[in-house]
Amino acid sequence: MSNQKLMTAGALAALCTATVMALPHAHAAGQAGMVVVRDARTGQLRAPNAAEAAALQSPSGQARQAPAQRVESVGPAGSHKVQLGKSALVYSVVTRGADGKLAEQCVGSEQAAEAAMQQPTPAKEPHHETE
Amino acid sequence: MKPSNRARWARPLAALAFACCTFATGASHAAATITIVNTNEPGVGFNDTTPALPVGGNLGTTLGQQRLIAFQHAADLWGAKLTSAVPVRVDAAFEPLDCTATGAVLGAAGAYEIYYDFPNAPRSTTWYPSALASKLAGFDVTLGESPHIIARFNSRLGLFSDCLPGSGFYLGLDRQFGTQIDLVTVLLHELAHGLGFQTFTDDFFGEQVLGVPSIWDYYLVDNHNNRSWVTLTPAQRAATAVSGNGLSWNGPRVTAALPGVLAPLSQLRITGSVAGAAARNYQVGDAAFGPPLAAAAVTGQLMPVVDQGSDTGLACTPLSPVNAQAVRGNIALVDRGTCAFTVKARVVQAAGAIGMVVADNVEGDVAGISGTDPLVTIPSVRVTLADGQALRGALLSRTRTRSGVVASLGIDPTRLAGADTRNRLLLYTPTFYSPGSTVSHYTTEARPNQLMEPAINTDLTHEVQPPVDLTLPLLQDIGW
Numbered sequence: 006m007s008n009q010k011l012m013t014a015g016a017l018a019a020l021c022t023a024t025v026m027a028l029p030h031a032h033a034a035g036q037a038g039m040v041v042v043r044d045a046r047t048g049q050l051r052a053p054n055a056a057e058a059a060a061l062q063s064p065s066g067q068a069r070q071a072p073a074q075r076v077e078s079v080g081p082a083g084s085h086k087v088q089l090g091k092s093a094l095v096y097s098v099v100t101r102g103a104d105g106k107l108a109e110q111c112v113g114s115e116q117a118a119e120a121a122m123q124q125p126t127p128a129k130e131p132h133h134e135t136e
Numbered sequence: 137m138k139p140s141n142r143a144r145w146a147r148p149l150a151a152l153a154f155a156c157c158t159f160a161t162g163a164s165h166a167a168a169t170i171t172i173v174n175t176n177e178p179g180v181g182f183n184d185t186t187p188a189l190p191v192g193g194n195l196g197t198t199l200g201q202q203r204l205i206a207f208q209h210a211a212d213l214w215g216a217k218l219t220s221a222v223p224v225r226v227d228a229a230f231e232p233l234d235c236t237a238t239g240a241v242l243g244a245a246g247a248y249e250i251y252y253d254f255p256n257a258p259r260s261t262t263w264y265p266s267a268l269a270s271k272l273a274g275f276d277v278t279l280g281e282s283p284h285i286i287a288r289f290n291s292r293l294g295l296f297s298d299c300l301p302g303s304g305f306y307l308g309l310d311r312q313f314g315t316q317i318d319l320v321t322v323l324l325h326e327l328a329h330g331l332g333f334q335t336f337t338d339d340f341f342g343e344q345v346l347g348v349p350s351i352w353d354y355y356l357v358d359n360h361n362n363r364s365w366v367t368l369t370p371a372q373r374a375a376t377a378v379s380g381n382g383l384s385w386n387g388p389r390v391t392a393a394l395p396g397v398l399a400p401l402s403q404l405r406i407t408g409s410v411a412g413a414a415a416r417n418y419q420v421g422d423a424a425f426g427p428p429l430a431a432a433a434v435t436g437q438l439m440p441v442v443d444q445g446s447d448t449g450l451a452c453t454p455l456s457p458v459n460a461q462a463v464r465g466n467i468a469l470v471d472r473g474t475c476a477f478t479v480k481a482r483v484v485q486a487a488g489a490i491g492m493v494v495a496d497n498v499e500g501d502v503a504g505i506s507g508t509d510p511l512v513t514i515p516s517v518r519v520t521l522a523d524g525q526a527l528r529g530a531l532l533s534r535t536r537t538r539s540g541v542v543a544s545l546g547i548d549p550t551r552l553a554g555a556d557t558r559n560r561l562l563l564y565t566p567t568f569y570s571p572g573s574t575v576s577h578y579t580t581e582a583r584p585n586q587l588m589e590p591a592i593n594t595d596l597t598h599e600v601q602p603p604v605d606l607t608l609p610l611l612q613d614i615g616w
Contacts (some may be wrong), residue, residue: 075345084254084277087345093246093336095329097322097592100239107303109592112573122239
């Protein structure tokens with residue numbers, strides 16, 4: 006495992022010990038938003054530490070936006086329909102590790118796919134870590 | 137993705153089929169017909185006229201033809217397993233998607249529309265993907281106006297220096313993909329999502345689409361309290377999604393098929409009078425190399441490899457005489473890192489160890505070990521960082537050849553690899569949030585590897601049903 010990968014895994018592991026909370030007003034478009042984390046040990050809200058902040062600033066660590074508002078329509082047979090379009094696409098992403106080996110993974114949004122593409126091999130996938 | 141190349145999914149289907157297809161679309165003649173609708177413009181994607189030699193049973197003579205043949209082959213594999221009187225339409229295209237020299241989006245697929253309260257719906261007020269809703273209704277609920285599934289795949293993969301050069305799609309139909317990426321396997325996985333192998337409920341917030349559950353959600357159960365996902369609050373659903381094996385699938389088809397598909401659960405059993413609190417059964421990750429754990433357990437003293445001047449024991453180079461003496465005839469405890477798992481196994485095996493336990497070097501859930509080396513003949517497993525520390529703690533008062541801590545690498549005959557304590561298949565719910573992977577995939581702990589794990593493993597076959605795979609039973613559980 007490369008040092009960079011170790012650092013990424015470490016930051017994610019640190020983040021995983023806390024729950025990320027984006028304050029409600031933080032979702033307004035164009036606002037940076039205030040992000041706090043809930044410490045897994047104490048249960049208290051606090052500012053993210055350096056590792057958590059770094060992970061949060063990475064594409065995969067960005068606080069999730071609220072689910073898209075769906076528009077429902079009713080068809081002639083009384084059935085209800087929502088057109089998901091591209092929003093329900095599931096993406097397959099491949100990365101080539103430092104050892105030249107390929108690792109494929111499946112993620113659920115275009116943003117997640119872009120993030121996965123930038124980060125080699127997911128930190129916790131079995132059968133894809135060689136060291 | 138380049139904006140100029142975005143697929144125009146919203147175009148009327150008829151116009152797309154008429155205007156864009158320069159290569160005839162195929163269709164299966166099986167229990168369900170899945171039709172690939174070529175939405176590429178002339179000269180690109182499925183219509184790329186670059187000459188191609190036959191490969192792995194794919195007899196197309198151009199790159200575009202071979203792509204379409206591979207697509208239709210995957211669709212036909214699914215069509216042969218499913219039943220529906222309503223043809224499933226897949227709007228598909230090969231187009232430029234995101235790429236770098238070391239990573240790429242292979243492709244994407246999913247349901248285009250979802251429906252509830254259509255005629256003959258088995259459950260009221262429950263979302264179904266349109267392909268399944270059409271099958272259950274007995275007519276096309278989209279009235280032919282929309283595709284059931286949309287799919288787009290990367291047309292530049294492996295063909296350009298900025299798009300994973302040298303690692304393109306293998307377009308053969310025979311799995312002889314070598315160092316390339318088997319398109320048919322990826323398609324089988326992605327098409328399964330489009331057919332219904334996914335929840336439409338937001339897996340991060342736990343919010344249902346317009347307050348209506350997906351058919352998927354009825355078969356998810358919180359295995360700590362056996363409550364169905366649909367009865368939980370959004371916050372509770374969100375919590376189960378990062379619970380670490382806290383969600384199981386309780387559909388009858390999958391559950392009935394499990395014993396014939398999954399291997400017994402591997403385990404590390406620690407005993408011995410000096411083991412103290414470390415004496416218990418440990419969850420382990422299996423190795424892809426060496427012999428699998430079996431009913432006849434491999435048992436010996438657990439002895440650590442200790443690097444001089446360090447807290448670790450990496451076993452990346454031939455062991456010192458002291459370490460070699462310690463592991464000879466025993467089970468070696470080594471640390472993850474610096475070199476490949478197969479190297480560690482070869483090193484301790486050469487010193488006479490009869491088994492290897494690798495302690496993780498980062499926090500997290502238990503995970504498996506990859507690698508290939510036919511010369512490794514001893515069993516290997518991996519434990520978490522915390523468990524590794526507990527094991528090392530129990531080994532402090534050892535001699536050079538004995539620890540008094542006995543390790544047994546075997547199986548739990550009452551449990552299945554990838555199932556909960558009631559032998560229901562686990563869903564992928566790691567303790568960290570993995571957008572889109574969480575909840576809508578099988579656990580990565582299943583053994584053998586399953587098509588619908590979030591990582592598409594290279595040992596997958598093109599089989600989607602028992603005794604090899606559990607994807608078809610799940611689709612049948614939701615109504616297929």
